[in-house]
Amino acid sequence: MMPVALTEMTLPQERRATCLNCPRARFEGWRPDYRCCTYHPRVPNFLLGLALSEPASEKIIKRLVHEGFLLPEGMISSPNQWAHYLTDTGEDRFGRSEKVLCPFLEQKSGLCNLYAFRNSVCSTFFCQHDHGDKGDRFWSSMQTVAQQVEMALGQWALNQLGFDVKAYMKRLNSLAKKIEKVSDPETGAWTPAALKVVWGKFYGRELELLTACGDLVRKHRDELWKIANTIDILEAHQFDRASVRIVPKKYRSEIDAEYFESGDTSPPRDIWRGLKALHKNLWALPAGSLSFSPRAKILANPKEDDEGKAFSNCSHMVEFRARRNSHDYEWREYIPADQAMALLWFSRKRKINDALLERLSEITKQTPSQFLSEWTGKKVLTKSLR
Numbered sequence: 001m002m003p004v005a006l007t008e009m010t011l012p013q014e015r016r017a018t019c020l021n022c023p024r025a026r027f028e029g030w031r032p033d034y035r036c037c038t039y040h041p042r043v044p045n046f047l048l049g050l051a052l053s054e055p056a057s058e059k060i061i062k063r064l065v066h067e068g069f070l071l072p073e074g075m076i077s078s079p080n081q082w083a084h085y086l087t088d089t090g091e092d093r094f095g096r097s098e099k100v101l102c103p104f105l106e107q108k109s110g111l112c113n114l115y116a117f118r119n120s121v122c123s124t125f126f127c128q129h130d131h132g133d134k135g136d137r138f139w140s141s142m143q144t145v146a147q148q149v150e151m152a153l154g155q156w157a158l159n160q161l162g163f164d165v166k167a168y169m170k171r172l173n174s175l176a177k178k179i180e181k182v183s184d185p186e187t188g189a190w191t192p193a194a195l196k197v198v199w200g201k202f203y204g205r206e207l208e209l210l211t212a213c214g215d216l217v218r219k220h221r222d223e224l225w226k227i228a229n230t231i232d233i234l235e236a237h238q239f240d241r242a243s244v245r246i247v248p249k250k251y252r253s254e255i256d257a258e259y260f261e262s263g264d265t266s267p268p269r270d271i272w273r274g275l276k277a278l279h280k281n282l283w284a285l286p287a288g289s290l291s292f293s294p295r296a297k298i299l300a301n302p303k304e305d306d307e308g309k310a311f312s313n314c315s316h317m318v319e320f321r322a323r324r325n326s327h328d329y330e331w332r333e334y335i336p337a338d339q340a341m342a343l344l345w346f347s348r349k350r351k352i353n354d355a356l357l358e359r360l361s362e363i364t365k366q367t368p369s370q371f372l373s374e375w376t377g378k379k380v381l382t383k384s385l386r
């Protein structure tokens with residue numbers, strides 16, 4: 001569903017987000033059985049329809065329909081589920097939640113039961129980035145493009161199947177006045193009365209509609225990007241604004257400012273243009289001279305704490321301290337001896353030229369462009385002003 005050009009892009013490997021050996025769970029107190037799946041992903045109808053062909057996901061989707069967790073657009077958080085999530089983030093419980101968990105997570109194995117059909121957020125989220133902030137910006141933009149495509153295709157499929165999306169949005173908005181009654185405060189499930197309103201003539205035939213959306217998208221698989229760019233995405237703004245009433249006042253500051261915007265959404269191709277520039281920037285070889293940042297330090301790995309021991313194959317670590325938005329922050333990354341040596345080589349100013357690239361390729365096992373783009377992305381190597 002994305003442009004063909006995506007297949008030609010070199011994407012960061014994101015080697016630090018080692019999900020089945022999750023660093024947040026090992027070193028930062030996140031639950032090893034939940035990790036970053038402590039949210040309710042918005043999964044569009046057609047992905048659920050496609051996932052019905054997999055026995056493990058089929059079982060879960062049938063249960064979700066039965067318990068009232070799905071809408072015609074797909075798996076969309078109810079107002080109470082949203083409030084539970086914001087309460088968690090407000091209490092710094094993301095990754096530690098007792099209540100909010102994606103229903104597709106297989107807790108014992110840590111595997112995702114929706115993997116091949118997981119949504120744009122799940123497939124573009126990495127908690128750490130090889131290219132630092134640059135990588136974060138690139139993946140966020142990718143996520144936005146894919147989210148728009150998912151929403152557009154979900155609505156396109158519904159309209160094609162005779163489910164009028166405009167009328168559906170009106171029905172959702174009609175629930176704004178009784179927002180307190182559309183979902184269960186404890187479980188977060190949509191109430192049967194609300195489900196009857198939103199599913200309309202497909203109430204009781206939910207699986208049929210999801211399957212048909214999946215089939216339709218599969219049938220048009222070679223033209224999805226084009227289709228997604230012709231659709232005006234509709235939203236139920238009145239309903240969305242009313243949902244805020246369910247969120248406890250003290251956690252409303254957790255709501256993204258974007259949530260309150262009610263303008264038109266940009267077509268995915270507009271965001272894609274910006275994403276291409278971010279991608280170029282990701283791998284761009286810096287010009288001029290670079291030197292090792294005064295905010296960073298290279299230390300021997302003392303192998304004393306759990307993290308140091310876990311990376312015992314790395315002889316060194318980079319420690320980075322900085323200040324952003326009036327907050328101090330720091331991070332560290334364990335690195336092998338060859339990278340430590342290459343970084344230390346920038347203790348004095350080095351001009352980027354062919355000789356430097358050749359020298360780097362002798363010192364590190366990475367390609368010079370990978371080495372330079374990653375460490376400048378993380379701001380450990382900076383443009384030298386000296």
Ligand code: SF4
Pocket residue numbers: 016017018019020021022023024025035036037125126127128
């Ligand atoms: S992306 Fe999630 S599961 Fe993977 S390493 Fe990061 S926090 Fe852990």
Ligand code: SF4
Pocket residue numbers: 036037038039041102103104105106111112113114115118119122
């Ligand atoms: S769909 Fe999969 S990856 Fe996404 S939150 Fe659920 S279990 Fe995690």
